[in-house]
Amino acid sequence: MVISIANQKGGVAKTTTAINVAAGLALAGYKVLLIDADPQTNVTQVFIHPQVEIQLDQSLYNVLVNFAPLSPIIRATTVRNLDFVPSHIRLSGVDLELAQAFDNRSARLRQALQPIQNRYDYIIIDNPPSLGLLTINSLVASQGLIIPVSTAFFALTGLVQLQETITMVQQHQLNPTLSILGVVCTFTEATNVSRDVEGQLRQHFEGLVFETTIPKNVALEEAHSNHTHVFEHAPTSKGAEAYKALIQEVLNRP
Numbered sequence: 543m544v545i546s547i548a549n550q551k552g553g554v555a556k557t558t559t560a561i562n563v564a565a566g567l568a569l570a571g572y573k574v575l576l577i578d579a580d581p582q583t584n585v586t587q588v589f590i591h592p593q594v595e596i597q598l599d600q601s602l603y604n605v606l607v608n609f610a611p612l613s614p615i616i617r618a619t620t621v622r623n624l625d626f627v628p629s630h631i632r633l634s635g636v637d638l639e640l641a642q643a644f645d646n647r648s649a650r651l652r653q654a655l656q657p658i659q660n661r662y663d664y665i666i667i668d669n670p671p672s673l674g675l676l677t678i679n680s681l682v683a684s685q686g687l688i689i690p691v692s693t694a695f696f697a698l699t700g701l702v703q704l705q706e707t708i709t710m711v712q713q714h715q716l717n718p719t720l721s722i723l724g725v726v727c728t729f730t731e732a733t734n735v736s737r738d739v740e741g742q743l744r745q746h747f748e749g750l751v752f753e754t755t756i757p758k759n760v761a762l763e764e765a766h767s768n769h770t771h772v773f774e775h776a777p778t779s780k781g782a783e784a785y786k787a788l789i790q791e792v793l794n795r796p
């Protein structure tokens with residue numbers, strides 16, 4: 543199953559969710575591929591040694607722009623069962639470069655995944671904070687969508703945008719088979735603001751919101767800077783417990 547982690551807002555824990563859901567599934571024994579589709583290359587920076595530089599032709603850029611096969615650029619990680627596909631800062635130009643392409647510019651990632659899809663139980667895609675062609679390519683390639691939403695501050699505009707994203711994908715026939723696995727509340731804490739936002743989300747999106755919430759927890763941030771996931775960095779932390787519960791919910795969703 544291909545799952546996109548997307549929200550056009552930055553700083554809502556897309557990357558953190560992508561890394562830890564992918565790692566958690568891999569630890570549970572599933573074969574997982576994590577794709578970094580964000581030009582900010584955050585996933586890539588976590589899994590690549592700081593001194594190693596990813597060449598353009600070893601990145602997702604070459605696949606999306608030059609129709610290069612995905613297989614040769616897949617890398618192993620230190621996590622058993624977890625492979626990843628690196629991003630490159632030049633991915634930021636993909637919107638412009640593909641704008642002039644006529645052939646299937648929204649379905650390039652889906653095409654690239656076809657030959658390798660059978661090798662994995664789950665393919666998790668981390669996305670940029672935008673609704674450009676990179677995110678569109680991911681959504682077209684996916685069967686499921688997880689939308690992290692931060693409850694750290696109240697933003698009704700975020701809710702409206704989010705609803706627009708969901709409607710766009712469902713109504714524009716980009717990918718009629720895409721199902722929204724759920725909205726996950728992130729950065730939750732025992733404040734009125736956090737509780738209010740969570741309440742609003744549950745009221746607005748009803749059963750679409752995962753029961754599990756991801757609390758503000760420094761272990762999640764520390765794991766990134768230690769080039770790993772939270773289950774290795776702090777297996778008993780609140781963050782690790784929360785992502786474990788989220789994965790269980792994802793596995794239980796029909």
Ligand SMILES: Nc1ncnc2c1ncn2[C@@H]1O[C@H](COP(=O)(O)OP(=O)(O)O)[C@@H](O)[C@H]1O
Pocket residue numbers: 551552553554555556557558559584671728729730756757758759760762763764766781
């Ligand atoms: N639950 C959390 N508690 C504390 N820090 C978090 C949590 N989730 C993410 N972070 C940190 O917040 C920042 C933004 O998260 P990130 O996953 O990069 O968001 P996005 O990919 O949506 O921009 C990062 O520095 C990350 O380490």
Ligand SMILES: [Mg+2]
Pocket residue numbers: 556557558580582584669
């Ligand atoms: Mg990110």
